[in-house]
Amino acid sequence: MRQARDAYPASLLGVLACLGIGLGALPCARASDDVTRVSEITERLEDSWATPGFRLTLRLGYAHQMPFGAAPRMTGAMIAVEPGLRLNAQLSGTLFLQYTVVSAAPLTGLHWVLGIGPTWHVGDHASLTAGLGYVGVDLTRGADACLGTGVASWGRASYLVLVGDLFATGPVLQGDVQYVTCQSRAIAHGRWWHRVAQVAWAFTWR
Amino acid sequence: MALSAWSWLWGLGLLGATAGVAPAGLDAPVASSGPVVAPTVLQGELLEKGTRQPIADAQLMALAAGLSTQTISGREGHFVLPVPPGESRVEVRAAGYKPFVVTEHLAAGDHLMVRYLLERTQYADYETRVIAKRDRTEVARTSLRGRELTQVPGTFGDPFRVVTTLPGVGQLMSLLGYPIVRGTSPGNTGFMLDGVPVPQLFHLLAGPSVIHPAFIDRVDFYPGNFPVRYGSYVGGIVDGVTRRASTTEQRLDVDLDLLQAGVFARGPLTDTVSGTLSGRYGYPKIVLGLLNTPLRVDYWDYQGRLDGTLGAGRFKIFSFGSFDQIDVTPRGQDVAQLAFRQQFHRLDLGYQLGGPAAYGTYGVALAWDGTANGNVATDSSTSSVSKLRTLALLPRARWGLQLGAALSLSAGVDLAIQQFVANLNVLVATDSGTRLAPVEVRSRYTSGGAFVEMPWWLTENFLLVPGSRFDVYHNSATDIAGGVPAEVYTGSQTTQLAADPRLGWRWRLAQGEQGDVWLKGGVGRYHQPARPAIPMPGVSEIGLERGLLAGWQTSLGGELPLGAGLDVDVQGYFNYLDNLFFDLAVNASGSADLNGVGSVSRTQRGRSYGVEVLLRQREMTDVFGWVSYTLSRSERNRHDNWLLFDFDRPHMLHAVLGVRLPRNWQVGGQVQVQSGRPVSSNHGYNDARTTPFYRIDLRIDKRAVWNSWLLDFYVELLNLTLSPEPLAGAGADTAAVRYILPVVGFRGVL
Numbered sequence: 001m002r003q004a005r006d007a008y009p010a011s012l013l014g015v016l017a018c019l020g021i022g023l024g025a026l027p028c029a030r031a032s033d034d035v036t037r038v039s040e041i042t043e044r045l046e047d048s049w050a051t052p053g054f055r056l057t058l059r060l061g062y063a064h065q066m067p068f069g070a071a072p073r074m075t076g077a078m079i080a081v082e083p084g085l086r087l088n089a090q091l092s093g094t095l096f097l098q099y100t101v102v103s104a105a106p107l108t109g110l111h112w113v114l115g116i117g118p119t120w121h122v123g124d125h126a127s128l129t130a131g132l133g134y135v136g137v138d139l140t141r142g143a144d145a146c147l148g149t150g151v152a153s154w155g156r157a158s159y160l161v162l163v164g165d166l167f168a169t170g171p172v173l174q175g176d177v178q179y180v181t182c183q184s185r186a187i188a189h190g191r192w193w194h195r196v197a198q199v200a201w202a203f204t205w206r
Numbered sequence: 207m208a209l210s211a212w213s214w215l216w217g218l219g220l221l222g223a224t225a226g227v228a229p230a231g232l233d234a235p236v237a238s239s240g241p242v243v244a245p246t247v248l249q250g251e252l253l254e255k256g257t258r259q260p261i262a263d264a265q266l267m268a269l270a271a272g273l274s275t276q277t278i279s280g281r282e283g284h285f286v287l288p289v290p291p292g293e294s295r296v297e298v299r300a301a302g303y304k305p306f307v308v309t310e311h312l313a314a315g316d317h318l319m320v321r322y323l324l325e326r327t328q329y330a331d332y333e334t335r336v337i338a339k340r341d342r343t344e345v346a347r348t349s350l351r352g353r354e355l356t357q358v359p360g361t362f363g364d365p366f367r368v369v370t371t372l373p374g375v376g377q378l379m380s381l382l383g384y385p386i387v388r389g390t391s392p393g394n395t396g397f398m399l400d401g402v403p404v405p406q407l408f409h410l411l412a413g414p415s416v417i418h419p420a421f422i423d424r425v426d427f428y429p430g431n432f433p434v435r436y437g438s439y440v441g442g443i444v445d446g447v448t449r450r451a452s453t454t455e456q457r458l459d460v461d462l463d464l465l466q467a468g469v470f471a472r473g474p475l476t477d478t479v480s481g482t483l484s485g486r487y488g489y490p491k492i493v494l495g496l497l498n499t500p501l502r503v504d505y506w507d508y509q510g511r512l513d514g515t516l517g518a519g520r521f522k523i524f525s526f527g528s529f530d531q532i533d534v535t536p537r538g539q540d541v542a543q544l545a546f547r548q549q550f551h552r553l554d555l556g557y558q559l560g561g562p563a564a565y566g567t568y569g570v571a572l573a574w575d576g577t578a579n580g581n582v583a584t585d586s587s588t589s590s591v592s593k594l595r596t597l598a599l600l601p602r603a604r605w606g607l608q609l610g611a612a613l614s615l616s617a618g619v620d621l622a623i624q625q626f627v628a629n630l631n632v633l634v635a636t637d638s639g640t641r642l643a644p645v646e647v648r649s650r651y652t653s654g655g656a657f658v659e660m661p662w663w664l665t666e667n668f669l670l671v672p673g674s675r676f677d678v679y680h681n682s683a684t685d686i687a688g689g690v691p692a693e694v695y696t697g698s699q700t701t702q703l704a705a706d707p708r709l710g711w712r713w714r715l716a717q718g719e720q721g722d723v724w725l726k727g728g729v730g731r732y733h734q735p736a737r738p739a740i741p742m743p744g745v746s747e748i749g750l751e752r753g754l755l756a757g758w759q760t761s762l763g764g765e766l767p768l769g770a771g772l773d774v775d776v777q778g779y780f781n782y783l784d785n786l787f788f789d790l791a792v793n794a795s796g797s798a799d800l801n802g803v804g805s806v807s808r809t810q811r812g813r814s815y816g817v818e819v820l821l822r823q824r825e826m827t828d829v830f831g832w833v834s835y836t837l838s839r840s841e842r843n844r845h846d847n848w849l850l851f852d853f854d855r856p857h858m859l860h861a862v863l864g865v866r867l868p869r870n871w872q873v874g875g876q877v878q879v880q881s882g883r884p885v886s887s888n889h890g891y892n893d894a895r896t897t898p899f900y901r902i903d904l905r906i907d908k909r910a911v912w913n914s915w916l917l918d919f920y921v922e923l924l925n926l927t928l929s930p931e932p933l934a935g936a937g938a939d940t941a942a943v944r945y946i947l948p949v950v951g952f953r954g955v956l
Contacts, residue, residue: 036320036913037323039305039323053868054869054873056906056908090814112927136927166910187399
């Protein structure tokens with residue numbers, strides 16, 4: 001199940017699900033007509049998104065991991081699940097669960113990051129995030145295998161387009177620094193440093 | 207002299223009162239002179255957004271030009287509200303709903319019909335929790351309902367899979383749904399639906415249960431000391447209880463996720479009959495296809511049910527079934543070959559008369575089960591398929607009678623008449639090696655059981671539950687064409703008898719506002735015919751001529767309320783199996799015949815003992831969950847030595863938590879930790895263990911509300927830390943599988 005293509009079907013169907021839910025969340029799908037009335041919206045859309053409460057973000061994208069020194073290059077598709085809590089108009093806290101399918105031939109495997117961090121909301125749409133987390137890798141190259149753990153820190157910039165009071169979406173750019181210690185020396189040296197650049201698209205619900 | 211506008215309004219108020227509306231704030235008519243002015247009226251109904259249920263007793267107020275009028279909605283949500291002409295701001299307030307505000311424009315004399323949709327502050331599935339401690343007669347039953355069935359993280363929303371998080375339950379592998387209950391093989395635990403045995407609970411591999419979750423109202427789990435109405439098992443009982451549909455209930459439920467799609471529809475057919483139809487189709491082959499594996503997996507299941515009244519009683523016609531198939535495309539081939547297929551079908555007719563004081567229930571089920579196993583070969587001309595099929599008639603009857611305030615009696619009979627046909631390909635030795643030889647076995651199997659149980663409140667606080675069960679099993683009319691290894695089947699006619707006395711008791715030590723403190727215990731004898739270690743449709747009883755599996759089960763425990771809706775249940779148990787064969791064994795050692803049967807068919811003894819703790823949130827709040835812990839040991843006696851059972855796990859811990867958040871969110875997590883299982887090493891049999899395993903699962907649910915329907919959207923992550931699960935070997939030789947299973951799904955409810 002940890003084969004290199006594991007994330008693709010999940011990603012594809014996850015995108016379709018996100019689009020379906022997002023499109024369905026458009027205000028026009030829940031509007032009044034000649035006889036039926038729904039309550040008038042008395043709050044600005046941006047203000048409703050700034051109110052405290054739970055948020056869920058799914059993020060789909062591509063991660064390019066650039067090594068320092070002789071560490072292996074790891075790139076691949078990425079999917080992240082991020083439950084979070086909006087604390088007030090300026091601040092949120094988020095749990096990061098990110099999984100990358102490494103597909104840098106001949107290296108394949110899985111790379112995951114579990115972390116936590118704050119988000120500062122700049123205006124009604126933009127935000128900046130910092131985070132710290134635990135890194136795991138499970139890589140193979142031919143007959144060789146490597147299991148590794150480490151730490152990562154990241155900074156992210158996001159911009160959300162508020163589609164309605166339920167759904168928002170938008171682009172994400174993220175930069176990471178990671179340190180991983182690998183248990184096998186067969187693939188590369190045992191200690192790796194990586195710079196990571198990620199481009200992703202986020203789907204957020206409140 | 208014309209009537210004033212207020213006179214008209216009062217008249218409308220009378221009309222509204224007749225229709226169930228009680229308008230307020232209107233004066234009695236006053237006769238006056240002047241032209242007749244038609245009233246301006248806002249009339250309509252209040253409905254709940256998403257479900258379209260009427261909202262009664264909601265307060266409506268219209269405000270315009272400094273004037274206000276108000277009214278209260280009637281039983282069916284209807285209202286009549288006079289308003290001044292022009293622009294009016296209408297507000298609606300109702301307990302449990304968000305404030306509703308709308309602006310209406312009415313000209314003088316307008317009569318506007320409207321429908322207002324109010325959104326609840328929280329949409330939760332209908333939940334009931336019946337805690338009737340006095341009526342509980344079982345010693346070791348855990349019942350699950352509501353969110354506990356469908357929103358436990360790590361269970362795919364599957365009610366039966368939740369049982370694996372309870373005390374006393376181990377697993378073959380964390381993704382597979384075969385429970386190991388107090389150290390017994392999965393084939394020794396009974397899977398039931400409304401008391402009717404089903405040969406499998408789950409689809410193949412990591413598939414869901416074979417019944418649509420919407421059918422299940424409750425799951426009762428007995429890890430041991432189950433009542434006499436359940437016979438022919440020496441492990442535990444998992445009984446799914448379905449809910450009768452009412453003639454006022456209408457529902458359409460469509461779900462879709464990465465692996466399957468399903469539909470559930472229910473509605474009245476006549477004034478007294480309600481119908482339900484549901485089914486699911488699984489398409490993991492799409493995902494597997496993307497993984498470029500030679501496997502193709504298909505599954506589907508269906509359920510259809512009629513509930514109604516007939517004469518003085520109620521009837522049920524329930525049909526359900528399941529199908530699973532795995533095909534493999536050998537390397538170099540273009541055509542897939544059957545590797546494995548299993549299916550079962552049931553038609554269950556039931557009729558119930560009477561009530562709590564005296565009742566009788568009668569039922570008969572027609573069952574067809576089948577399993578096919580393919581011998582996949584690179585040369586398709588040498589491939590072969592073995593098939594096993596069973597056709598059975600299963601009549602049953604139950605009676606209950608309240609003999610007094612403290613004494614009741616229940617009794618029943620079960621019958622089973624089965625025709626078994628097997629077409630096998632068996633390995634036989636030849637001068638040049640081995641070959642596959644076809645064999646056909648036909649036999650008829652009949653069993654019958656009768657039970658009686660008498661719950662008796664000796665005092666206000668002490669309940670004694672004596673009971674007894676008698677079963678007879680008979681194998682007859684066997685025809686065998688071809689040679690069958692003696693370890694599998696001798697074909698002789700055989701009759702086996704079983705007597706199972708059982709005794710349970712409950713003693714209330716204290717009563718309190720938070721709940722009662724109970725001491726409880728049980729002891730009983732249990733028998734069953736031998737079955738495959740892993741349940742397999744088409745093969746229900748084997749090796750009857752070797753006797754019955756037999757065992758004693760004992761338990762002692764207590765229930766204690768802790769306050770804040772928390773209860774703790776602690777039980778110690780000791781089970782002894784004194785005739786055990788066809789046991790689950792993956793570390794088999796010793797001689798094995800050509801077909802691998804000999805090592806698992808030997809007769810042995812077994813024992814299992816331990817302590818189980820369940821700390822659980824009982825009250826229906828925004829939080830649900832439990833912590834279950836099992837400390838246990840399971841052993842088998844080999845050559846007069848007690849050795850560890852192949853799936854003994856001394857420690858098993860599950861922590862489940864679900865929290866309901868505002869705006870219809872629910873977040874939940876599950877943590878499970880379990881000891882490694884025994885493995886053999888160079889030093890001896892089962893003298894080492896695999897490494898311990900832990901898993902963390904996350905589930906997030908969101909309910910979105912549309913005008914006429916609800917959309918449930920969920921994300922579930924199994925094993926989000928990708929913890930490796932050891933399957934075999936110890937230390938550096940451990941063979942483990944590392945996986946993560948993300949599931950995204952949504953369900954529409956109309």
